[in-house]
Amino acid sequence: MLRTVNATRYVLPLREGGSLPAIVEADDLGLYVVKFRGAGQGTLALVAELIAGEIGRALGLSVPELVFIHIDVTLSRNEPDAEIRHLLKASAGLNLALDYLPGSTMFDPAARDAASPAEASLAVWFDAFTQNVDRTPRNANLLVWHRKLYCIDHGAALFFHHNWPTMPQKVESPFAEIKDHVLLPWASQIEAASAIAHDRLTSQVLSEIIHQVPDEWLEAAGSDLSAADKRAAYLDFFTRRLAASSIFEQEAIRAHARLI
Template identity: 55%
Template sequence: MQQSLQLRTVNVTRYVTPLREGGSLPAIAEADDDFLYVLKFRGAGQGVKALIAELIGGEIARILGMKVPELVFARLDPAFGRTEGDEEIQDLLKASTGLNLALHYLSGAITYDPAAAKPPGARLASGIVWLDAFLTNVDRTPRNTNMLTWHDELWLIDHGASLYFHHSWDDWEKQALRPFEKIRDHVLLSQASELEAVDDEFRSLLRPEVIRSVVSLIPAEWLSAQPEEASAEERRQVYADFLISRVENAGIFVKEAQDARKSLI
């Protein structure tokens, strides 16, 4: 039987500094376990949908054997940030009271640069390409790799732009069966020569009960915060059904990636 997954919950105690690389203003923050985290706010950008995509993407990547910083739920007290001098940040903190998401801060990590860094190898590159085609992640390009090198290993970050079907719940069944055309822009596509091998392995790992276990991690308050006319549990079921269908029909997006790679090389 698949063991239930769990994430730790921490309380944010100190706002350290904003990370202004993106439009959603994530921040480095300290929590009551004395660790530093990259804090993703529910009040920013796409709101809880970005956090849901981050949570699902990160935990699925971990199940598939990839390096991902630990994800934790980060609780923000209503009083937090009242003394913050920057009005934009103060508004963001006020809008993010409650449960947010954070990634363990990898001190000293550097952004993966395909022009300068050692290639990750065909097996890992193929795995990452498969993952991003599966999740419909539009944000792993040469311009923005969303990967870090830390202790000579490649770590994946920032899956918030994945699962774009949930920005419009209409015909999600059809969206689950679509190839992912934007895979042609993937930073590692040219190195992904083992897609068939990882496809076989990953399908066996992502059994329906495993996917349901990942989806069960989504806090009900994030699902309830969405305006669509559906209950939190109905939306949770859609996430699970979408991902299960995507795995069962993985040949569609794998072929798209293989065709895109052939035209590239």
């Protein structure tokens, strides 16, 4: 279960992309990279971040700890930047944060032995499964910390939930975008990654992850579906996509073969 902390100090904005994340200190004295519900991408980005991130962790990939972080509207009082002040006010309530990894560096695909075949294959499988389009050489969303590779920023995954009627068609998508994955050159063990995934992603594991998403995030995202209906739909999607995984696995294997 995700822990809940309270924000005590806005430390530093990270002006990257449309989510306007920031480093924030919490009442456990930890530093976190916060994804704000009041940012332009809304609560769906937080839902994707939570579900995909915890699926990655369940698979055995390194993902910074995710926590719920409560933002009090008073946090904005002493903020001189009007844009940040507005963001903090719009994000009052429950938000999502990742453990800040001090001293981490961005993944460099040009580095020698940048990723092991086993780890790269599992990451490629994971991103194809969650349909994450945002792990490319242009924007790797991978950090190296203490010589370990960490997967971050999954807000662009699960894009089917922006248009629920398309969900049934996305279940068996081969995910052609996998050809642009930054770790694809090292992903020579997709079949082994598949065996690991099928062993670890049980219905119980997936259900427990999905049920951690707060009702208020699901309800704030709109559509005629209730929070309970959306949870059932997410579980249905992942259960069916796992059963049809050979479709996107073969796409990844073919894409890898074209690189070598």
